[in-house]
Every structure is written in C-alpha cells, then in structure tokens.
Amino acid sequence: MSTAVTVAHKAETWTPPVSPGKFAMWLFLGTEIMFFTALIGVYIVLRQGTPPLADGSPGWPDVAANSYPLNKYFGGFNTLVLICSSFTVVMAHRAIGEARFKSVVNWLLLTTLLGFGFMGIKAYEYRSKFAHGIVPGRVAQDPEDLRARAMLSLESSLASLRAAGQPGVDPAPETAAAIGVGDHLISALRDAPHPDGALVGEVLHAAHEHPALHLPHTMLAGGNLWASCYFALTGFHALHVLGGLVVFVGIILVGASGSLTAGHATLVENMGLYWHFVDIVWIFLFPLLYLL
Amino acid sequence: MSDAHGGHAGNHVHPNYLLVFVGLLILTSISFFCSEAIGSKTTTVLLVMGLSSLKVLLVAMFFMHVKFEGVWLYVILVPTCVIATVLLCVLLPDIAKVGFQSVISGG
Numbered sequence: 373m374s375t376a377v378t379v380a381h382k383a384e385t386w387t388p389p390v391s392p393g394k395f396a397m398w399l400f401l402g403t404e405i406m407f408f409t410a411l412i413g414v415y416i417v418l419r420q421g422t423p424p425l426a427d428g429s430p431g432w433p434d435v436a437a438n439s440y441p442l443n444k445y446f447g448g449f450n451t452l453v454l455i456c457s458s459f460t461v462v463m464a465h466r467a468i469g470e471a472r473f474k475s476v477v478n479w480l481l482l483t484t485l486l487g488f489g490f491m492g493i494k495a496y497e498y499r500s501k502f503a504h505g506i507v508p509g510r511v512a513q514d515p516e517d518l519r520a521r522a523m524l525s526l527e528s529s530l531a532s533l534r535a536a537g538q539p540g541v542d543p544a545p546e547t548a549a550a551i552g553v554g555d556h557l558i559s560a561l562r563d564a565p566h567p568d569g570a571l572v573g574e575v576l577h578a579a580h581e582h583p584a585l586h587l588p589h590t591m592l593a594g595g596n597l598w599a600s601c602y603f604a605l606t607g608f609h610a611l612h613v614l615g616g617l618v619v620f621v622g623i624i625l626v627g628a629s630g631s632l633t634a635g636h637a638t639l640v641e642n643m644g645l646y647w648h649f650v651d652i653v654w655i656f657l658f659p660l661l662y663l664l
Numbered sequence: 665m666s667d668a669h670g671g672h673a674g675n676h677v678h679p680n681y682l683l684v685f686v687g688l689l690i691l692t693s694i695s696f697f698c699s700e701a702i703g704s705k706t707t708t709v710l711l712v713m714g715l716s717s718l719k720v721l722l723v724a725m726f727f728m729h730v731k732f733e734g735v736w737l738y739v740i741l742v743p744t745c746v747i748a749t750v751l752l753c754v755l756l757p758d759i760a761k762v763g764f765q766s767v768i769s770g771g
Contacts, residue, residue, distance in 0.1 A: 390734075395736075398737060406748055409748035462727045
C-alpha cells in the first residue's frame with residue numbers, strides 16, 4: 373500500500389527532462405546530420421575519386437589555381453557572418469529566459485539581418501557562376517570538349533542570326549560582328565588538328581564579347597561535376613538558412629506586436645538549436661569548398 | 665564563467681558566450697590563413713579540418729548547450745554520429761578503388 377502511494381506520488385511529480393518540442397527538434401537535427409553527412413560524403417568521394425587528366429594535371433578544379441571558381445574571401449566573410457549570427461541567436465535565447473522581450477526582438481533582428489547578409493553574398497556568388505557559365509552540364513572540360521560544344525553552338529547560333537535578318541537589309545553592327553567572328557571561329561575550329569591555347573582563348577573571349585553566339589564561357593577540368601556538388605551542397609544549406617529566416621521574421625513580428633511572452637521561450641530555444649546546426653554545416657562546407 | 669537561471673524553457677546554464685564567440689573567431693582566422701601557409705597538402709587538410717571540428721565542438725557544447733544536457737540527448741546524438749561516421753568510412757573504399765584502377769591501368 374505504501375509502495376503504491378509512493379509510485380503514484382512519483383508519477384504525479386515526475387516531469388520529462390525536456391519539452392516535447394525540444395526533443396522533436398533534436399530528433400529532427402539527428403536526421404539532418406545524416407542528410408548532410410551523406411551529401412558531404414558523396415562530395416568527398418567524387419572529388420577524391422576523380423582521376424587526374426592524361427597530362428597529369430588535376431581532374432578536379434584546384435583550389436590554389438587562379439581558375440578556381442570560388443573566392444575564399446567571400447566564403448570566409450560568410451563564415452564570419454554565420455558565427456556572429458550564432459552568437460546573436462544564443463543571446464536572444466538568454467534574453468527570453470530572463471523575460472527581456474525587447475532585447476529578444478533586437479537580438480533576433482540582428483540575427484535575421486546577418487542571415488540575409490549571408491544570403492546576399494551567396495546570391496552574388498551564384499550570379500557570378502551563372503554569368504561565367506559555371507552551371508552543371510555547361511562547362512567545357514578540356515580543349516576537345518570545348519571545340520565540340522563551340523561547333524554545336526556556332527552552327528545553331530549562326531543559322532538563327534542569319535535567319536533573323538531580312539533579305540536585302542544589312543544586319544545590325546553587333547549582329548554582323550558576331551556573324552563575322554562566328555564564321556572565323558567555326559572554320560578555325562574545324563581546321564585545327566587540336567585546339568591550342570590561343571584558339572581556346574579566342575573562343576572564351578568571343579563567348580564574353582558576343583553572347584548571341586552562345587559559346588561556352590568556361591573551360592575547367594571536372595567543372596560540371598564540381599558545379600553539381602557546389603550547387604547541391606550550398607543550395608541545400610541556403611534553403612535551410614532561408615527556412616530559419618522565415619521563422620525568425622515571424623517571431624520578430626510577434627515581438628513587435630508586443631505579444632512575445634515567456635511561453636515563446638521553447639520556440640526561441642528550438643530555433644536557436646536549428647540555427648546553430650545550420651552554422652555547423654557551414655563550418656564544414658567552408659573549408660571543403662573554399663580552402664582545401 | 666557561467667551562471668544559471670530558471671525559466672519556462674527549463675533551467676539553463678549560460679556560459680560566457682562572448683568568450684566562445686571570440687574563440688570561434690580566432691579558430692576561423694587560423695584555419696583561413698593556415699590553408700595557405702602550410703606546405704604539405706595532408707598537413708593542411710588535417711589542420712584545417714581539425715580546427716573546423718574544434719569549432720563545431722564549441723558551437724555544440726556551449727551554444728547548443730550539449731554540455732549541460734542530460735543523458736537523453738546523448739542517446740540521440742551518439743548513434744547518429746556513429747552511423748554518420750560509419751557512412752563516411754564505408755564510402756572510403758570507393759575513393760581507394762580509383763587509385764587502384766589508375767595503378768592497374770598504368771595511370
């Protein structure tokens with residue numbers, strides 16, 4: 373009888389160690405660890421597994437080369453931004469625990485601004501990749517690949533440019549210049565036994581000078597696989613950043629309306645955990661993509 | 665170094681976050697500049713990834729409060745991290761296989 377009373381008493385007073393929401397968040401983060409480990413693992417396998425070219429040069433873009441598509445200063449600055457945002461979000465968590473709700477809004481506002489700063493730099497980097505044609509499937513891997521891609525593009529582009537002109541009317545100067553360069557390149561590429569450095573440079577220069585020719589903008593060994601990995605890794609990470617920012621904006625709006633209470637503490641804590649995880653993923657992505 | 669308070673989110677120990685933040689900045693700076701300064705590629709990889717792991721440890725332990733949580737969290741985290749590590753390890757033979765192929769093909 374006495375034992376039964378004790379057990380009943382314990383059942384009444386026992387509380388779980390954490391809120392169900394926090395427990396669920398950690399379980400979610402566990403699945404996220406697996407997801408990003410798989411992504412990063414695949415990147416390492418593809419990178420290490422790519423054999424060197426026949427002439428001994430690396431088959432994967434070399435981070436130390438001038439042609440490497442990423443600027444480590446942008447990556448380093450973004451790392452700094454995310455670390456700062458990790459600090460501000462943990463300060464927001466601390467503030468809500470001490471019922472300083474105005475402070476919570478300020479810290480979260482700072483976190484959100486930093487998050488948007490990260491996204492802005494990432495958007496700039498993406499724009500630069502698109503501008504240079506560093507998109508999966510569109511990068512020429514070597515001179516022969518460049519020749520094949522350029523010939524295909526030139527044949528269709530020149531036909532389109534000529535078809536667009538009206539009979540008896542001279543084409544616009546830029547169109548005429550593009551047709552002239554295109555005709556010269558197509559015969560040079562056809563006649564060359566092997567496209568040398570000068571011809572490759574001519575094609576890449578023409579790609580920038582005459583966009584109407586739709587020539588490949590970049591020649592990079594392993595560039596297509598590299599671009600696939602880069603966009604997959606950073607794209608999924610950026611989506612996570614975006615998701616976090618949406619929730620932060622929601623909490624800030626609640627705070628701005630004066631409705632933030634101690635009841636929101638678990639939400640702020642869970643979002644903090646999520647944001648720190650996003651930071652952790654970037655801490656690994658930064659050296660793997662920008663430094664090593 | 666740390667203080668505690670009660671709240672609706674439970675009892676939390678708050679370490680000196682500013683100190684952790686400064687530590688993270690220092691480690692980031694070291695890894696950024698060491699990536700060029702060290703000659704051997706293997707040494708650079710080990711150093712930079714080691715520093716990154718240390719940064720992750722700081723964020724997880726102090727910012728995510730893993731250090732102050734109970735056993736329940738380790739029940740979630742330890743198997744996940746072990747499986748994640750095993751996943752990377754089982755992928756390694758694929759990496760080695762390419763080296764093997766280049767050897768047999770004389771590459």
